[in-house]
Amino acid sequence: MFNEKIYNLNNLNKEKLLSLIKSISPTDKKKYYKIAESRLNRLIKPKESLGRLEKFVCDVVAITENKRPVVKNKYVCVFAGDHGVAFENVSAFKQEVTAQMVANFLSGGAAINTIANSVNAKVIVVDVGVNADFGDDFLNNENFINAKINKGTNNIYIEPAMSYDDALKSLYAGINIAEKLIKEGANICSTGDMGIANTTPSSAIISFYSGVEPKMICGYGTGVDRKTICKKVMIIEKAIKHNIIDEQDPISVLAGIGGFEIGAIAGFIIGCALKKTPVVVDGFISTAGAVIAAKLNNNCLDYMFLGHLSKEKGHKTAVALINKKPILNLDMHLGEGTGAVLAMKIIEASMDMYNNMLTFDEADVIASNKNK
Known part of the structure; x- marks a missing residue:
């Protein structure tokens, strides 16, 4: 399924991407x-x-x-990537869990698989930055796309998350994956995520664009304690202050404080908009990607649905940035695309009625x- 040119920058530069x-x-x-x-x-x-x-x-x-x-061919694209900031112990889980969950997605045993099966949606797993080498069992799986840009981002507490070129790659990967799935028959798509510690860069993006202090954004995520939240707040404050080279450029913001899967989600939304295909955005991490997409072109918002309101503390602030009313509010905060997939079924039912x-x-x- 994967084409190496999906994020190849040999024929791509910032100007061409922005023009697109x-x-x-x-x-x-x-x-x-x-x-x-x-x-x-x-x-x-x-x-x-x-x-x-x-x-x-x-x-x-x-x-x-x-x-x-007709919106019968439903796809959820789960973008996976690791984060250098995980080594600051900002998550209740170790970084290795990202790769382990990718394996579970492909074996069909995760929450997203069971929910997607119940609404007849296809799960596609995309490695844009997992800190692991996947073998042939993964690479030959028709539901796996190897779009790895790097083995995780840098630690945003110490340095920018990624190079500017890598931020471009993440966007371009998402765009091309959306276009590929739509060409294969998808007529409604949704976003999902997997990446230990990815609430930290997502919180940073939401805090930066909203102007709301990180302490009002950071939640308990995977179940961390108050001491860890205070540490996350400090890391985000430092990252926002030192890592963003050009505050007016969303790609620079992504490079400074983002993540590969966040950039790919932004690109995926852009790709769906380019192909005039509805895209359902999942929870907190996906909304951070939606914010980046909207900052690059506000017209992207017209093509989005917001699947649900996450229980994650900062999601209401994130939702305000894209001015979308969530379809569902079920106190969910898992990610993976679970809320978005449920919402896709409601949209499908609406179209069946029509x-x-x-x-x-x-x-x-x-x-x-x-x-x-």
Whole structure:
């Protein structure tokens, strides 16, 4: 499945990438909402009685520019990467767990697998920066994409997370993976993540862009104690102060305080927008990626759904940055794409209603005055 050119910079530079991202236009809500609402209001139900489900329909019609879109081929892309800051003991788990969880994703035993199976979504696992060498069993797995940029980021407590070129690679990898999956038949995608300690760079990104102090962003994550949270806050404050070369450049922010999987998630969202395909953003880490995507081109927001509100402390602040209303609020904070996959099913159900429900004329039912 993987093409080595997926993040090859031989024919890519910042200007070309930014030109590609800049080409994303906003959806034509005025035109396509009118088309969707015309059918919705003729279905055998009181007008607007299905609430936000009808808004989801309007958004999908506008995103796809299709009067009757189908969203049956559901994919969740779980981006995995390690973080040098893990060696500061900011997580309850050791860094090796990232690679172990990648193995579990591919064997089908993780939470994302069970939930994805229940809603008939395909799980794709992408290694963009795991600190491990995966053997042929992984490389030959059709659900695994080897897009490794490096074996983990640098320790942001000491130095920038990655080089500028590596930040570009992470974005470009995500873009190309989205385009590849869509070419293979995906018509709705969602984001997921795996990376021990990745709440630290995610918190840094959210704190930087919101202006909210890190102590108001950092939560208990995987179950750390208060002392560890205080340490995370100190690390983030130092990283924001010293690691970002150009505060006006989102790629520089990603390079200074981000992560490979965060950059790839941002790129994946951009890739879906380029291909006019709806993308459902998962929780805290995925939202950090969504913020980077939106900072590169705010029009990306038109193509996103926010799957759920995470229980992670800083997620409300993150959500405010992208101004999206979560579909679900189930006190989840696992990541992996679990909340987004559940939300994808709700979007699919909305489209099934829109496409398959009878109109008043078809059902021989007299419409109310409000439906006319």
